[in-house]
Amino acid sequence: MKRCHNFNAGPAVLPVPVLERIREEMLCLPGVGMSVLEISHRSKTFETILSETENRLRRLLNVPETHHILFLQGGASLQFSMVPLNFLTRDGVADYIVTGSWSEKAVEEARKIGRVNIAATTKEENYARIPNQSELRLDPQAAYVHFTSNNTIFGTQWPTEPEVGTTPLVCDASSDFLSRPLDVSKYALLYAGAQKNAGPAGVTIVIVREDWLERIPGGLPTMLDYRTHVKHRSLYNTPPVFAIYVVGLVLEYLEAQGGLAAVAAASAEKAGKLYAAIDSGSFYRGTAERNSRSLMNVCFRLPNPDLEAVFLREAAANGFEGLPGHRSVGGIRASLYNALPMESVLALIDFMRDFARRHA
Template identity: 50%
Template sequence: MLERAQSELTDWRGSGMSVMEMSHRSPEFVSIAAEAEARMRSLLGVPDDYAVLFLQGGATGQFAGVPLNLTAPGSSAAYVNTGAWSKKAIAEARRYLDVQVVADEKESNYSSVPAQGSLEVPAGAAYLHYTLNETIGGVEFPYVPETGDVPLVTDASSTILSRPLDVSRFGVIYAGAQKNLGPSGLVVTIVRKDLLGTARPETPSMIDWTAMAEADSMLNTPPTLSWYLVGLVLEWVEQQGGLTAMAERNRAKAELLYGAIDGSDFYSNPVQKEARSWMNVPFLVPDPALEKPFVQAAAEAGLSGLGGHRSVGGMRASIYNAMPIEGVQALVDFMTDFEKQNG
């Protein structure tokens, strides 16, 4: 799809213009936007009573957008803390409302998620928020929490499009684009329409879901190139067989890599098995002094981006949709050779 974008960069479908040049109000771009939304709805099975918004500011912008759109001053909401991104969402929400942390995985060193059925939503909570996948810690929810009549809100940035997701279980799903959707900066927010119309008066228009829904996400000039590229990625996912096929492919990649780690006395994964991420796989070596040599040797072998996040160290393989299983096999082969040389 990058090559497709390259071929259309200076002349989109005979228009004589780049997507970057055309007006966002033009018939050409309106068709690009509508096509991307239609594909998103089709792939995820988004019901008609949900709005699909293409916004700016990434998922971090929605850390404020969620409380500002769903609560009045003095309200409270429930949050689950499973790691770095949950903490950031909680810290931002505390600017606007009383945050009740109903589960905190600190005791597990953020290596797990709460047991299914254990979450209790406090009376009066406007919503329950959780991070579906923690990219830094490699922790992922294997289930969708039950919240009764309380709207369920999730940051699905690093799992969206990786497998089917029952949108009807959620009040709000938001996802930064840069993992499985497209370029950074854009965020897709899917909102059940009965939750629109409650934004606080001071909510910036850029993150006011109602205003954006009424303007088809074009209250101002949107990130047109990013929106177009997301549309191409959605088309690519369709070509791969949709989300069922993506799930099979992603499961196979994760099982291959975790199998190599678990079958080794040299490598280890700190996450409890039931909460392991399909997308982000952290792993450790016996001696931290070997981490830099591992990352350097891997880069020399053509395997990049394997350094763990600075806050946790170790190594981390992110195996998003675009990574083929051949790439994971190449990593496993390298890990085997590195262990032989350093074990």
């Protein structure tokens, strides 16, 4: 079977060498006698997988020893609740920078726990850009500042993290995690669903600073307390064994590609070529302001919705999958995650040029 050009926003494309490795080891892990789907999470085999995965991630991101790496479940959506449950008191306040639908959802959950200060939002501009540093209205008493580094629905991305002084910084990095080098030491907590760049759906990676754990109050439900998972090395309950195994293979692949600096350069090249095609005429129009454009999710429109429907039908017929924009906004969205080859981007550009020539 021929693989399609996979532009899905998540779960997303995985590296072919990783898929081939999974296929090779699916029936029986080397020297184990059974599949990774069958091994005990208490076995030495899985303990090795877990340790190697954590160590590879620590190397790739240069995670300092001051931070713990956790492999949890529930996606970023559970983290929307866990962060305030652990670090926001009823009489406290947290700063949230709102740049899209997912940060809106994070705010909804935080408000169930304590007060939220909207430090900045671009909602009135349909989230077409990232706020400037000068626009941030941070509360000096805030327990933390939360932001979403990349917005899959609107195609915007923070070029770097906001400056927040000594206030703990929390980031939902789900859709650009492992796409570029990151100074983890700046973060009190960072979380990401794996299903964009790190692996399959089912595991959420959390990186949390040790000294911040001291602020967690007693009496939280066991599974919602970060200290539970730190103490038990993500093994308090049965973890998503297969998903963690695949994350380990993806991390090994990224190391072989030259690490995150090489990955970032490839991402910039892929996005640059696609944005250049969009900007080359008036037929296609990018939805994000140029200085806020995402390198992961390229969102654009055609002259009218009817043409967009034709575009998507023809694209699907030509082997392009995952191009419809999110159902809440419509349009076109091409997700350019790490594993998407340049060949797919160039093929999409050729298709776009041909479509514009025939329909302009």
